[in-house]
Amino acid sequence: MHKCWTGIVDQRPDATLARKITDATLKISGSLVDQMIKNLEQYTTNLEKLVKERTSQLEEAQEHAERLLLELLP
Numbered sequence: 362m363h364k365c366w367t368g369i370v371d372q373r374p375d376a377t378l379a380r381k382i383t384d385a386t387l388k389i390s391g392s393l394v395d396q397m398i399k400n401l402e403q404y405t406t407n408l409e410k411l412v413k414e415r416t417s418q419l420e421e422a423q424e425h426a427e428r429l430l431l432e433l434l435p
Contacts, residue, residue, distance in 0.1 A: 368372055374382070
């Protein structure tokens with residue numbers, strides 16, 4: 362793209378080449394965004410699984426504590 366700014370007309374790329382470069386850059390950006398979204402979705406899925414596991418562990422611990430309290434108190 363810097364070549365498009367040069368003061369020497371003969372060194373500038375024609376419009377077709379400039380368009381191809383721009384399109385290629387936009388495709389890369391799109392795929393980068395798509396990859397970021399995919400990574401965030403995977404991260405979200407992993408966090409949801411972790412929250413579910415920890416919630417289950419917490420519920421088990423609460424049930425255990427409740428049973429112990431019922432045994433200690435008449």
